[in-house]
Amino acid sequence: MRGRGAIHPVAALYVAFRGTTIIQALFYGIGPAVIALILRGAWKLVRVTVKDERRLWAIFAVVGIATFVARSEVAVLFILAGLVGVALYARRGWRHRSQVVPFMFPLGPVWEAAQSTDPNLLLQLGVFFFKAGAFTFGSGLAIVPFLQQGVVRDFGWLSEREFLDAVAMGMITPGPVVITAVFVGYLVAGLAGATVAGLGVFLPPFLMVVLFAPWIIRFRKHPIVVGFTKGATAAAAGAIVGAGAVIGTQVLVDVVTVVIFLAALLVLWRTKIPEPLLVGAAGIIGLVAFAVR
Numbered sequence: 245m246r247g248r249g250a251i252h253p254v255a256a257l258y259v260a261f262r263g264t265t266i267i268q269a270l271f272y273g274i275g276p277a278v279i280a281l282i283l284r285g286a287w288k289l290v291r292v293t294v295k296d297e298r299r300l301w302a303i304f305a306v307v308g309i310a311t312f313v314a315r316s317e318v319a320v321l322f323i324l325a326g327l328v329g330v331a332l333y334a335r336r337g338w339r340h341r342s343q344v345v346p347f348m349f350p351l352g353p354v355w356e357a358a359q360s361t362d363p364n365l366l367l368q369l370g371v372f373f374f375k376a377g378a379f380t381f382g383s384g385l386a387i388v389p390f391l392q393q394g395v396v397r398d399f400g401w402l403s404e405r406e407f408l409d410a411v412a413m414g415m416i417t418p419g420p421v422v423i424t425a426v427f428v429g430y431l432v433a434g435l436a437g438a439t440v441a442g443l444g445v446f447l448p449p450f451l452m453v454v455l456f457a458p459w460i461i462r463f464r465k466h467p468i469v470v471g472f473t474k475g476a477t478a479a480a481a482g483a484i485v486g487a488g489a490v491i492g493t494q495v496l497v498d499v500v501t502v503v504i505f506l507a508a509l510l511v512l513w514r515t516k517i518p519e520p521l522l523v524g525a526a527g528i529i530g531l532v533a534f535a536v537r
Contacts, residue, residue: 266531271409273530275495276505277523278412282388282488284512286481293477299332303475304482311389311486315397322479329475334467365433366440368399373425373444387445389487391424401432404494411491412523500533 294300303325310321376390388411395401395410402410410427429441496502504526511517 265534267409269531269534270527271405271412271530272501272534273504273526273528274412274523275408275530276501277508277526278408279488279492279495280505280508280512281519281522282411282484282491283509286484286488289477289481289484293474294481297474300329300474300478303328303478304485307479307482308486308489309482311483312489315490321483322476325479326472326476329473329478330468330471333471333474362433366436369429369433369437370440370444372399373429373441374447376425377445377448387424389483389490391428392487392490395428402428404491406431408491408495500537504529504533 290304294304307321307325372394376387376394391411392407396404396407407428410424410431413424413427423442425445426438426442429437429439431437433440492505496505508522508526511522
């Protein structure tokens with residue numbers, strides 16, 4: 245939870261100055277750098293999961309193209325890709341034995357947050373981010389296409405520009421990329437929204453570990469589990485690239501932004517520069533470029 249403490253003041257500053265020229269200028273440069281980071285993240289996931297498997301490359305390509313054409317994440321494709329992976333890599337049936345482990349989850353912060361904000365909005369946020377957390381396969385960046393579909397298109401909580409800003413904040417603040425969910429929650433419903441979004445997005449992996457860890461550890465090398473994981477993570481990588489392309493159409497709007505994107509991609513490819521430093525440099529370039537336009 246290290247990132248939540250850091251993102252609260254950052255989110256407050258963003259809300260205070262949102263729409264001002266300086267924020268527009270900063271994110272004029274930050275946006276292209278974020279697209280480069282998304283693609284670099286997808287490439288890392290591809291290298292680890294897809295490798296040289298032609299069948300997984302096919303899953304990757306189909307999901308990536310579907311995401312770009314639909315301009316949103318198609319959640320059912322993750323499940324279908326996992327089942328395709330099972331069909332491709334698991335040649336025998338399986339036996340399963342689950343063991344339920346008792347757990348306790350502190351609901352105090354959720355109840356406390358509900359006292360200060362519209363309960364219906366908090367319920368929407370909680371349910372949506374619970375689903376988002378459940379569909380994060382293989383990499384935190386897999387959450388980006390799911391969030392874009394819900395936050396921008398289905399609920400209209402944020403504009404495309406604000407959503408990209410949220411992704412950028414999730415990358416440059418301490419903690420995992422899914423901290424983007426906390427930033428989005430703050431923009432939608434203040435501190436209460438950030439609390440509910442954060443709890444919602446982290447609850448699925450928490451439950452997965454607590455409830456199913458014994459089963460997963462026992463069968464983690466079983467062909468069924470391995471096959472489903474292969475297919476789902478290939479789909480996740482494809483969705484990340486597709487979502488990056490969709491967001492790129494909103495961000496790469498002129499020669500300057502394209503140059504910033506290509507330069508950021510080259511720097512990421514050739515060096516091990518820290519992500520916050522790259523994004524900060526891109527923001528400064530955006531300030532200068534925006535001023536002289």
